[in-house]
Amino acid sequence: MAGMTTLPLQQFIASLDNTCLPKILQVCSGVYFQGSIYEISGSEVCFSTGDLIKVISTELLSVCCEDISNNKKFELPISHTGLFKVVPEEMPYSTVEEMVSLRPVGLESCLPFTFTSHTKMTFDNFTLGAGKALTVLSIERREGEEDQVRCHVQGQQETSAEVCIPLSCHGEFFECESEECFTLREIMSSPSLRTRRFRFINTTKCECPLVLTPVYQVHAIMSMRKNVLKFPSSLEVDVADVTELCKDVHFVTPLSLTEVHSRPDESFPAVVEILEGPETRSLFKCSWLPELSKSGHLVFHKTGTSAMILLSSLKTRKAQQYFLVSQQYGGRFRRRPREFNSVYELYVASIQAPGLMVSVTRNCEEVEEEGLPALSVGEQLVVVSCKRMELPCESSVGEKQSVEALLCQRLQEPGDDDDDDDDEEEVKQEDEREEIFLPLYMQGHFVEVLPDNKKYSLRDLGKAFSLPLDIKVVSRDSELEADPLVGFACLRIEGAMLEPTIQASFPHRPDHCFEIPTQWLSMSVSFTKDPLPWPSGQPPKCHVDKVTEVTDAFFYEFRKKENSDTAAPPRPPKRNLSSSKSCKKTAKSSKKSSKADKSKHRPNKSVPTEELANLTLNTKRRPPAPPPPAISNDQPPPVVPRKHSGAEMTTGKALPNTYVAMEDSKKKVPLCSVAADVDSDHDYETVDETLVTMMKVAQENVMFY
Incomplete structure (x- = not known):
């Protein structure tokens, strides 16, 4: 190591230029910390005499501030917003050039600055006395001539003048304290400023001069280690630059x-x-x-770069599964109808797929004061647009409320007597579409109505439809040994992405x-x-x-x-309690009238017809049970008649209820003498022998058809 320049690690790293990296350093200060092991952030770093370190990058973390008066040190983050002033040097400069060279380069605030001369200076026919303050305005550079500084001199009786001083001028020059301020980043970015002393503008922190030293995080690799080392440049280790001598040394480079x-x-x-x-x-x-x-x-x-699709399975009793699928997947899919549990979900889906058609899967009662219309199972809706609608009830302030709602077209269901109508009336009925408003906060249950049953590839699905999309695999990828997507009743395409990938084996x-x-x-x-x-x-x-x-x-x-910026669903509006009562009354009356109007067009199959209600029940033989009526929220479900025991059938009388008083049990009425009450809560039907014979003949005709 003879002839190599040894520097402390802190000083060497501070003088490095990142454009010159990587650099190979050799440890010259012996064993570090007596055990050659230094633990940093949970990782061991060993520096022994002769170790080779390849520095691949540095990152400025903080600045170490040392108080010259008491040698105390503290660190400030590089993002510190405080400002600093340069402390003038106590030792004089021998030339103007030496003083100018220590000014920061590349900073607009480097000029002007002021200095004084303790000696008399003479330039041509102009003489400056000792102690005069000179303010440097600019540096004059001319080809073939010596560089000069243009200075401003303040004379007596508010007179002033400008003078040009050659950079090679000798004397005793002292800096004056300047008003220019610097941030930590500006100081660390200028090699000339790093060598200066500074003080805080806010003197309450520290009034004494400070020496500022950058603290870097060094990223390096060693010849005997395979992972990247990260350690601060403040370690007390002396190193030497041996880049040129160790060009052939092989370092494992982690990537x-x-x-x-x-x-x-x-x-x-x-x-x-x-x-x-x-x-x-x-x-x-x-x-x-x-x-x-x-x-x-x-x-x-x-x-x-690969185009990929993210799929998810339905939430079932088993754990939900997710798959990342390449668009080169060779299987075929069919679309599956999506289910929606609120009008807001319909709104989000309609933005991506205009003209969305859905079918109602659960009845919804009308609530007029909240603007909620009545929906029946099986009704089909076509989403048109999102508009604002006014609610019939006023708010607590007494003003009309308007909410965002989904304008939909309700397709009219064909009546039972459509077979008797001519073709023109059928076309007219198909064209009639009732417009209704569904507030976005309304809860409902809908299922998508799909217009086709085609098979698609992943690439075709991405081109033809918006996401998310529910699908099912109908033909597997023949190139895969085991296709994990086969067997799922429904998969949802959550999104698509372009991912940088490495093909490996x-x-x-x-x-x-x-x-x-x-x-x-x-x-x-x-x-x-x-x-x-x-x-x-x-x-x-x-x-x-x-x-x-x-x-x-x-x-x-x-x-x-x-979905980092996805908005939350809207909340229902606040209602005025006083006005809501009146709205409920009007809602009930309008609801009754609307039910009456609907009953004219749509017969209620849950209520027995008048012809069946007038018939009597024959206890000897019962007809086969009719199919269950359609469930409707307007009428209670029909009650199935009780099954009678053999004793009841022979006597024609019902057994007494043992949990009722004996006076009530004595009132026994023959079952055959009770007529069906159409207006009662229970729909008991009575049928005579004529109806039984008619139904028997009808069954035989169906069997021989």
């Missing part, structure tokens, strides 16, 4: 997957060694992930490849000189996995990026 992806195409294929495996809590659930262990090897075939199976998304997997590797696991010039035909299962953590991270 992240992102750095690997940025390497030129000529670097592939290559065999790499895994220096640091993925985290234990990984975002992937696939067969190749457990084999990515430390000191293992991989074959990197090529890099590229294991050396013992070089033809079985998989794609590693570089932005979702954290690991470090190093390129080796190992030969490729196939004959020279005969690469294998690669089969790439097109489906990769991921965890729910991957899905949540993806949703954070995609």
